[in-house]
Amino acid sequence: MSLDFGPAVALTCRECGARYPLGPSFACLECFGPLEAAYDFGNVTRADIESGPANIWRYRSLLPVPADVAGKPNMNPGWTKLVKAGNLGQTLGIKSLYVKDDSGNPTHSFKDRVVAMAVEAARNFGFHTLSCSSTGNLAGAVTAAAARAGLDACVFIPANLEAAKIAMARVFGGKLIGIEGTYDDVNRFCSELIGDPLGDKWGFTNINLRPYYAEGSKTLAYEIAEQLGWRLPEQIIIPIASGSQLTKIDKGFKELVALGLVEDTPYKIFGAQAAGCSPVSTAYKAGHEVVQPVKPDTIAKSLAIGNPADGPYVLDIARRTGGAVEDVTDPEIVAAIKLLASTEGIFAETAGGVTVGVLKKLVETGQLDPEAETVVLNTGDGLKTLDVITGESAQPTAVIRPSLDAFRAAV
Numbered sequence: 001m002s003l004d005f006g007p008a009v010a011l012t013c014r015e016c017g018a019r020y021p022l023g024p025s026f027a028c029l030e031c032f033g034p035l036e037a038a039y040d041f042g043n044v045t046r047a048d049i050e051s052g053p054a055n056i057w058r059y060r061s062l063l064p065v066p067a068d069v070a071g072k073p074n075m076n077p078g079w080t081k082l083v084k085a086g087n088l089g090q091t092l093g094i095k096s097l098y099v100k101d102d103s104g105n106p107t108h109s110f111k112d113r114v115v116a117m118a119v120e121a122a123r124n125f126g127f128h129t130l131s132c133s134s135t136g137n138l139a140g141a142v143t144a145a146a147a148r149a150g151l152d153a154c155v156f157i158p159a160n161l162e163a164a165k166i167a168m169a170r171v172f173g174g175k176l177i178g179i180e181g182t183y184d185d186v187n188r189f190c191s192e193l194i195g196d197p198l199g200d201k202w203g204f205t206n207i208n209l210r211p212y213y214a215e216g217s218k219t220l221a222y223e224i225a226e227q228l229g230w231r232l233p234e235q236i237i238i239p240i241a242s243g244s245q246l247t248k249i250d251k252g253f254k255e256l257v258a259l260g261l262v263e264d265t266p267y268k269i270f271g272a273q274a275a276g277c278s279p280v281s282t283a284y285k286a287g288h289e290v291v292q293p294v295k296p297d298t299i300a301k302s303l304a305i306g307n308p309a310d311g312p313y314v315l316d317i318a319r320r321t322g323g324a325v326e327d328v329t330d331p332e333i334v335a336a337i338k339l340l341a342s343t344e345g346i347f348a349e350t351a352g353g354v355t356v357g358v359l360k361k362l363v364e365t366g367q368l369d370p371e372a373e374t375v376v377l378n379t380g381d382g383l384k385t386l387d388v389i390t391g392e393s394a395q396p397t398a399v400i401r402p403s404l405d406a407f408r409a410a411v
């Protein structure tokens, strides 16, 4: 079998630097550290990228995918809008604010980006089934991408997820298994399944394909820089579940600088969590370097990972870049969803409520510079977490008979 991962040439350990051939492995045999893709980039120019398709494949020369990837059946996610958020910026007192709106992806969350990498890895390794442990959005992204790629799908979620995320994961076919427990229980179960003959030839996007999967998040960094006119933002607010997205956005910015595609200007990375699942924020505030696992209890279910694999790396990046990690309560999350919707016309899922809520809190506590250019991520669609919009907000302003008199009386 000859593998084609384009510019990716090896896997390396993030802890000890040990090098391994490209394969479906994810932990270092020397030190158990996580493995990630290492590259031998050719000469990559802005013009090459700009002449590519309006999706993540415009960056294929920076990703672990074959050169002909765009011609294969896949979901073609990415190139989502970077919305100039003047109204929200004015409300919060931020001079220059953008929302990177990843609800515009094919299955309405950022997860389509990472799954697209995992599909290529599954093809390379001859896997017939695509799987994952999911907090919701990943399950739908995997079953959809498997349907398009002609792979079987069997995905695992905590049994108590939002109805919309369950329906979304089922409609594409494949099997959806609800596990009694938290995401962390689901993840542990999947790790056992990988070692069992039952899971043979299965690609778990976020476990044994994780070194490939995770690279998909770099495309958020590339797109933001290109959409800003090939420069880095000064501040960025990123949600944290496992912390993978945040660490890979940092990696993406650094690659753009190393390749000479953007100027080497400083940027601060801020991480955002829900107070009901804030192990990284808690460690950040306490000045710790390790992350103490928690049992999640929050409406932001897509971010509800109590034992985040990339937690220590997130702490390092927030401290090194001069950013911070902050958290907001469930009521603050709902208020932030409504604030973003009513100022910018963007309906975010709870994860977007977390980032916008944290943005507001960072300004109010003086942790964020309101004069510096700022990007806040919305990583999912509000229609998937409709159940958090309750009470008056879930009702019409008034219900009347179809007459002018009735309308006049009501308003």
Ligand SMILES: *Cc1c(COP(=O)(O)O)cnc(C)c1O
Residues within 6 Å of the ligand: 109, 110, 111, 137, 138, 239, 240, 241, 242, 243, 244, 245, 246, 302, 303, 349, 351, 379, 380
């Ligand atoms: C999965 C997910 C994230 C981030 O996940 P990481 O594990 O930190 O990479 C962010 N937002 C949404 C909506 C998600 O589904």
Ligand SMILES: [Zn+2]
Residues within 6 Å of the ligand: 013, 014, 015, 016, 017, 018, 028, 029, 030, 031, 032, 033
């Ligand atoms: Zn190692």
